[in-house]
Amino acid sequence: MYERVEMAGLMIAQPLYDLVKNEVAPGSGIQHDDAWRGFAELIADLTPRNRALLARRDELQAHLDAWHLERKGQAHDAAAYKAYLYAIGYLQPEGPDFAIGTEHVDEEIATVAGPQLVVPVSNARYALNACNARWGSLFDALYGTDAIPEAGGAERKGHFNPLRGAKVIAYAKAFLDMATPLAGGSYIDAIAYTIKDGQLTVTLSNGRQTGLQKPQQFRGYLQEAGDISSLLLVNHGLHIDIHFNTDHSTHQLHPTGIRDIYLEAALTTIMDCEDSVTAVDADDKVNVYRNWLGLMKGELTSTFQKNDTTLTRSLNADRRYLAADGSAFELPGRSLMLVRNVGHLMTNDAVLDRSGNEVFEGMLDAFVTVYAALHDLKGNSARRNSRDGSIYIVKPKQHGPDEVAFTVELFTRIEDIFGLARNTIKIGIMDEERRTTLNLKECIRAAKERCIFINTGFLDRTGDEIHTSMEAGPMLRKNDMKSARWLQAYERWNVDIGLACGLAGRAQIGKGMWTMPDKMAAMLDSKQAQLEAGANCAWVPSPTAATLHAIHYHKVSVRDVQERLKARERASLDDLLAIPLADTHSWQAADIQHELDNNLQGLLGYVVRWIDQGLGASKVLDINNIGLMEDRATLRISSQHIANWLHHGIVSERQVVESLKRMAQFVDQQNSAEANYINMSPHFISLAFQAAQDLIFHGRHAPNGYTEPALHQRRKELKAALRGK
Numbered sequence: 001m002y003e004r005v006e007m008a009g010l011m012i013a014q015p016l017y018d019l020v021k022n023e024v025a026p027g028s029g030i031q032h033d034d035a036w037r038g039f040a041e042l043i044a045d046l047t048p049r050n051r052a053l054l055a056r057r058d059e060l061q062a063h064l065d066a067w068h069l070e071r072k073g074q075a076h077d078a079a080a081y082k083a084y085l086y087a088i089g090y091l092q093p094e095g096p097d098f099a100i101g102t103e104h105v106d107e108e109i110a111t112v113a114g115p116q117l118v119v120p121v122s123n124a125r126y127a128l129n130a131c132n133a134r135w136g137s138l139f140d141a142l143y144g145t146d147a148i149p150e151a152g153g154a155e156r157k158g159h160f161n162p163l164r165g166a167k168v169i170a171y172a173k174a175f176l177d178m179a180t181p182l183a184g185g186s187y188i189d190a191i192a193y194t195i196k197d198g199q200l201t202v203t204l205s206n207g208r209q210t211g212l213q214k215p216q217q218f219r220g221y222l223q224e225a226g227d228i229s230s231l232l233l234v235n236h237g238l239h240i241d242i243h244f245n246t247d248h249s250t251h252q253l254h255p256t257g258i259r260d261i262y263l264e265a266a267l268t269t270i271m272d273c274e275d276s277v278t279a280v281d282a283d284d285k286v287n288v289y290r291n292w293l294g295l296m297k298g299e300l301t302s303t304f305q306k307n308d309t310t311l312t313r314s315l316n317a318d319r320r321y322l323a324a325d326g327s328a329f330e331l332p333g334r335s336l337m338l339v340r341n342v343g344h345l346m347t348n349d350a351v352l353d354r355s356g357n358e359v360f361e362g363m364l365d366a367f368v369t370v371y372a373a374l375h376d377l378k379g380n381s382a383r384r385n386s387r388d389g390s391i392y393i394v395k396p397k398q399h400g401p402d403e404v405a406f407t408v409e410l411f412t413r414i415e416d417i418f419g420l421a422r423n424t425i426k427i428g429i430m431d432e433e434r435r436t437t438l439n440l441k442e443c444i445r446a447a448k449e450r451c452i453f454i455n456t457g458f459l460d461r462t463g464d465e466i467h468t469s470m471e472a473g474p475m476l477r478k479n480d481m482k483s484a485r486w487l488q489a490y491e492r493w494n495v496d497i498g499l500a501c502g503l504a505g506r507a508q509i510g511k512g513m514w515t516m517p518d519k520m521a522a523m524l525d526s527k528q529a530q531l532e533a534g535a536n537c538a539w540v541p542s543p544t545a546a547t548l549h550a551i552h553y554h555k556v557s558v559r560d561v562q563e564r565l566k567a568r569e570r571a572s573l574d575d576l577l578a579i580p581l582a583d584t585h586s587w588q589a590a591d592i593q594h595e596l597d598n599n600l601q602g603l604l605g606y607v608v609r610w611i612d613q614g615l616g617a618s619k620v621l622d623i624n625n626i627g628l629m630e631d632r633a634t635l636r637i638s639s640q641h642i643a644n645w646l647h648h649g650i651v652s653e654r655q656v657v658e659s660l661k662r663m664a665q666f667v668d669q670q671n672s673a674e675a676n677y678i679n680m681s682p683h684f685i686s687l688a689f690q691a692a693q694d695l696i697f698h699g700r701h702a703p704n705g706y707t708e709p710a711l712h713q714r715r716k717e718l719k720a721a722l723r724g725k
Contacts, residue, residue: 002282004352007033008040010359011352013282016289020371024293028374030418038417039367043353046410050344050360053403057704060435061468063088068471076472082577085438092401092439099502100448102426104388108336109452110506112237113536113558114267115546117335118513120616121271122279122288125302125313127295129543132316133266134335135241136547138175140260142168145520147548172261176242179235179554180217184210193228193244195221198324200231220321220329232321232331235554239264239331241319266546268508268537269335270394270428271295273365274342275460275631276617278610280712281719282350285364292339293372298383315383336392337385338428338453339373341365343397344406346708363410366393370414370425377424392452394428397460399704400435401442408447428453428508431494432460432633433704434468438576440497454503455510455537456494458487463636465580466644467705473581474648477595478641481580489575495534496570504536504562513539515628517619520548528552534565541629584650593659596651598623599638600663604680604692606630608667611688611714612678621670635695635707643699656696664689687714687721 002013025032067084071077085091108114119130142148143156143164148171150156154164173187182190185204192203200218202210212218212233219239222230231242241262271292273279279288294300295315303312316333323329342365347358373391375381386392395407404427411425427450429436429443436443444451465486466475476484491511498509511530514523523540527549530538536558540546601623609615610632619627628634645651664680671677680689691714695707702709 001349007036009354010036010040010043011356012036013350015286016282016350016368019286019290019293020368023290024368024371027378027380028371028418029378030371030374035367035371035417038413039363040354042367042410042413042417043351043359043363046363046406046413047353047360049406050363053344053399053406054703056402057399060088060090061704064090064468065471068469068473072471076579076581078574078577082574085577090435090438092442094441095445097500098445098448100444100451100506102449102451102506103423104390105426105452105506106336106386106388106390107237108267108332109392109508112267113531113553114238115265115540115549115553116508116510116537117266117269117543117546118272118276118340118539119269120276121273121291121295121339122277122284122616124291124294124300125304127271127291128300128302128313128315130266130269130271131295131334131337132313133269133543133546134264134316134332135262135319136265136543136550138172138261138263138547139168141520141544141547142171145544145548146518147171147520147524149521169258172258175551175554176240176261180233180240181213182210183213184208193231193242195228195324218324220323222321230321236557236559238267238550238553240554263547263550264331265550266335266540266543268338270338270340272340272617273369274340274396275633278614278616278711278715279348280715281348284614285348285350285361285368289368289372292369293375295337296372296374296376296381296385298381317383332387334383334385338392338394339369340394340396340428341369343395344403345397345703345706346712362395366410366414366425367417369393370418370420374418377420389424390452391425392428393425394430394453396430397433397704397706398429398436398443399433400439401446404429404436404443405446408450411450423449426450426452428455430457430460431455432457433464434461437461437490437493438573440494441501444497444501444503448501451501451503451507453508453510454494454498455508455512455535455539456491457512457633458482459512459633459637461490462487463633463640463705466637466640467700467702469579469581470640470644470647470700472579474584474650475641475644476580476582477591478599478637480582484580485575485578486580489571489578491533492571493576495565496568499534499562499566500570504559504566508537509535509562511535511538513629514541514545514549515630515634516626517541517545517629518627520545524548524551528556531556531558532561534558534562536562587650592645592650593655596642596645596656596659597663599642600656600659600692601666602628602630603635603638603642603695604660604663604667604689605670606635607692607695607711608671608678608680608686608688610635610711611691611718612686613676614715623666625670632707632711635711636705639695639699639707640705642696643705646696647700653697660684660689660692660696664692687718690714 004011005017021032117130176187189204194201219234220232233240243259301314318330318333342361346361348361351359376385605620617631620630668679694710
């Protein structure tokens with residue numbers, strides 16, 4: 001398929017070789033041939049260990065399957081089960097208390113709480129949008145979403161609806177009163193803002209002058225022709241930038257001429273090489289790596305058509321302000337970027353080892369993404385990412401402390417290749433596998449000098465929960481899983497362990513994604529609970545959602561919450577080990593069929609885009625025509641859930657096939673207006689439909705229930721077929 005270049009025993013696909021030689025290496029300070037020689041040694045040394053870790057996963061799964069099969073039909077013995085998990089090494093004894101020692105961590109991760117975006121780095125436009133979402137227009141976010149109700153004539157219609165605009169202004173003033181209150185009066189009555197003797201002075205409509213209740217919340221300003229054009233306030237470490245004096249549509253509605261209020265929003269963004277990306281071969285990987293390189297060099301651009309206009313997007317510059325004393329200072333104009341590498345399982349044909357085998361993709365990701373990030377460390381970009389000289393890699397799908405320790409060794413070897421100081425590469429530990437959750441303290445210990453992030457993720461974690469206990473019996477329905485005993489303990493356990501290990505003030509404790517990008521009112525009503533549970537970052541699906549979610553961080557001091565939570569009793573390990581088995585006696589046939597249809601519709605709606613269009617993450621209509629942000633995590637839970645019910649006879653193979661075909665027709669209808677869409681019906685022979693069948697009927701034997709092997713195989717087949725035309 002590719003011309004290849006031999007280097008130190010490796011056979012490197014020509015596109016990747018050219019990228020590294022011509023674009024990554026120049027200016028990095030590391031010759032490309034030296035780097036490849038170091039990588040070849042790394043591959044030779046670490047590949048056998050990676051394989052051994054994967055074999056250990058299979059060994060433990062076999063032990064668990066045997067345990068449940070031997071006790072089939074018996075009541076679950078929780079005490080014996082826990083003892084068995086210790087005996088086989090699935091559960092590991094906890095060591096003494098400790099605190100992480102991670103150093104040189106940017107404040108966006110260490111000390112300031114705020115929203116976090118996750119975006120496919122394969123899409124340059126999306127990546128730039130996310131990075132530039134450090135600041136977002138509150139007016140636009142309110143006006144353009146259901147955060148403001150459309151009742152009573154406040155609809156989103158035409159160029160500008162003054163009634164809706166007035167509601168936006170009222171909401172924004174109430175927000176300011178909450179986040180940065182005046183010493184007397186309300187922003188509702190403010191008619192002028194001036195700076196006197198280094199302090200903000202606000203004139204009210206009754207002629208009275210006041211200041212801020214907390215004068216230290218005044219951070220800076222800008223002025224034009226002697227008038228204030230921008231006023232910068234701060235609350236809980238997050239900035240609020242009030243813009244004045246324009247001909248914006250809302251100007252006529254506000255006596256002080258406030259044009260807009262910009263909130264510091266997406267403090268951090270995970271540039272994703274994994275779940276939201278379809279990267280199955282060398283060409284795909286080169287696209288992923290080139291975009292990441294462009295971000296690290298500050299050179300990435302994206303040109304696209306919007307209506308009849310050609311637009312070019314690039315990285316925002318930093319923002320300049322004047323302090324109260326008239327001195328100038330800057331604030332970051334961009335989200336701090338982390339990069340999510342793939343896990344330990346998959347291989348990729350971009351590089352073949354000395355035996356002609358594909359190298360493990362996670363090792364390749366670490367090598368190339370760090371190589372590209374050298375440009376940021378060396379200051380080669382006018383759009384600096386880490387001001388503290390670190391590289392942040394989020395590592396998913398690790399199973400337990402041994403695998404985290406392996407990642408740490410991998411990063412150590414990468415640092416040696418590039419001559420980096422020890423612990424320059426930091427690690428974000430995704431707490432999304434059961435063995436990692438149960439041994440989370442020891443996982444963090446294994447990376448205690450590098451750890452900058454732990455988080456929870458309902459979808460992947462539930463997929464692994466189902467797969468791990470596949471032989472135990474039929475699982476709860478998906479919606480019922482959200483209130484299951486183990487899941488409630490999981491969300492609390494993650495915070496408890498993180499705080500006990502000293503992450504507060506040094507690292508992020510994160511919570512999962514809001515999956516409904518069109519339901520912002522519901523997000524505003526519910527997502528604050530994640531902060532109140534102790535999370536100092538949480539995932540949102542869009543820049544607009546980040547702006548609105550930032551409101552929660554002004555309402556809640558996460559630092560204070562975490563201090564209170566440090567004293568509470570830790571979540572129960574026994575609760576974590578509670579297997580989410582269902583009592584099926586009360587289930588009706590119609591309920592079972594609805595659950596099956598719902599799972600299959602979501603699965604097909606995602607898979608058809610992944611296989612046919614190469615979309616790793618997109619907004620997919622659910623069975624009720626509500627748009628949901630989907631990635632491989634959603635696919636994993638759905639496929640494992642159906643596989644479990646099929647295995648235990650809740651549904652039959654015939655029933656699944658009939659439902660698959662019916663839901664395929666339904667999904668085809670939902671996408672009938674999409675120009676690039678390929679129907680699955682009426683023949684049901686497309687590679688996308690076959691991939692869906694693979695995920696279900698082979699799901700019980702898929703490694704840890706992962707979807708990547710089946711998806712990659714079918715996507716490669718499609719690409720080969722397209723090349724053959």
